[in-house]
Amino acid sequence: MRRDGAVSSPNPSQRTLPRGFRSPLLPGLAVAAIAVSSAWLIHLAVPVIPFLTAAVILGILSANLPGISTAVEGILQPGLTLSAKRFMRLGIVLLGLKLSLVDVAELGWKTLGIVVAIVVLTFAGTLILGKALRLPGDQPILLAAGFSICGASAIGAMGGVTRADHRATVVPIALVTLCGTLAIAALPALKGPLGLDTVTFGYWVGASVHDVGQVVATAQTAGPTALAAALIIKLTRVLLLAPMVTGASVVDRYRRRHKANAPMDRGTPTKAVVAPGIKLPPLIPLFVAGFMLMIVVRTLGLLPSSALEAAGIVQDLLLAAALFGLGASVRLRSMLRTSGRAIVAAMLSWALIAVLAFVGVQLI
Template sequence: MPGDHPLAPEVVTSGVALTVDPPPVPPGRADGVRRLVPGLLAVAGATAVAFAVQHVVPGLGSTTVAVVLGALAANLGLHRTALHPGTAFAAKRLLRAGVVLLGFQLSLAQVAGLGLGGLAVVATTVTITFFGTQGLGRLLGLGRARSLLVATGFSICGASAVGAMKEVAGGDEEDAGIAIALVTLCGSLAILALPPLRGLLGLDVTSFGSWVGASVHDVGQTVATANRVPGALTAAVVVKLSRVVLLAPLVAGVGLVRRRALAAAPGRRPAPLPLFVAGFLAAIGLASTGWLPAAALGVAHTGQQVLLTAALVGLGTGIHLKVLRRTGGRALTLGLLSWLLVAAVAYAGVRLTGA
């Protein structure tokens, strides 16, 4: 009947009323957003739990708890198909946004404040761990992408770095899941293992903080470890964040190498520098100007913590125990050897330079 549609205007032509139906709404985007909602709600709930646990048990960082919650959901059959689009969105898109905001925690003045000795410790530790871990991975018979992701996580900043490097590494969810599981395990063990070693290794409080910052993987794990020795936190955070700066050149370098390797191959080549990594560098540059008020930097810091925690819930759903069992002891061996490598190189650097 004419006019039955509540939004349908009537056009009168030769005395006959014609109903003009409104143009249909393209279903693609709206349906895509609706598909994200269940998973994002689950991620939001897990993120809230992660921060609550951190508040009750300060030694457990929200990011570590987030990875564990995601892995539990995956292995207990709670990560249902309806949740996958939302958790995948968190693992990819929210991670990128969190990495960009991480740049606002850094400034070139902080990096320069380390001095030549501190910068040498950071650069040497990252370089030897990054390439040494990949070499160990080849000796153990692990794939190139898997070894690369483990090397990135242990040399830079844990699960966040694994997620960032996955963009250009050419690995799959299984490779990323194994790398994240290893850096989470070893970084959590560091919180317990490193503080009792300070006296045995002859490190004063500042040197211990520098050692922790140069060797522990995730930013949250670094803070938790250093907090166990009063006075060590400042040195640990400055050194750790200086390591994070090297995430951008590492990702860019791997991207360029892969583009050249795939130059003759059909298909889409990885970007030499992902857009979010460029955003990360821009954030560092902006923070270095001193133009941003403390309140704005505080908001960026809080946003970064929330986004990375949410992203690590999503990344945690990619950790499957059956995959770890199938890999056998090789992946675990690589993780433990990489942990020993980064700790030994960082310790030698701190003792030699007095950083």
């Protein structure tokens, strides 16, 4: 009521919108939805650009173009943060529906062993490189997961178990996306000079390129046979996401418990229980358990093909929204100024997995 006794008129938006529709999340979520639609249209117009890669690029552009960047840092931030964190985990759960243990078993123990060796050696090598270059925080393990397993999805999963702030995943995701995008042009150009036949080229792409969409874009240049070979090898790498992330969770629990129980000084005995207020991460994060459950569902054939296709579409949409949100956290000037060592580590890791995969596929 105004001082003169008249009843003041409510704000039109408050009068017409219920409280739930005035959520601070809505602007960011709405922009993410628009960006996902735009990324899909870009992919349709230029199929060589993977859908998820287009989403990341749009996010990076939104964070660095004058005018838009102000909104990204302000009113859009809550919704974009939700997209980056929650949608990523939901998308990883649905990613499990792309994997059938039957298809993996058909590769044979030799091929499976080679793929596992490539992933483990790339992970260990990238982790060592990151440590040697003194990358900050969780960047070494995030880069290792992204380059060895399945790109941005693996970085999001590893960030979830190490409890890294979602902003800490920005540089690794930007770099793995950059290298994966470069692979779309670089690997087909090397097919002839390296003397690779169609199937071997597909194996090499599946064993060395990071994101599933980037694998499709790269392998399809050599035809459907190469694409089929690339996808089965790539999805076998994705299968390793669960054990690698679970292993990281076990190590993280041990480190946190050890830190919590460490004696304050030489005269203080080590406690047998975790100190109050120290919350240990779950042994198997819920979204990783969901990912493994979806693999079982796909392997047992519990869902019809129409449901699997629908789940695949939803998964792509969730991951695209998540990657747009993460891309919107990338400040190019800041990254180029402070992430020189991360760029070096990424390029060396990219070269490492390309060489290991090339040697490995010669043995298949």
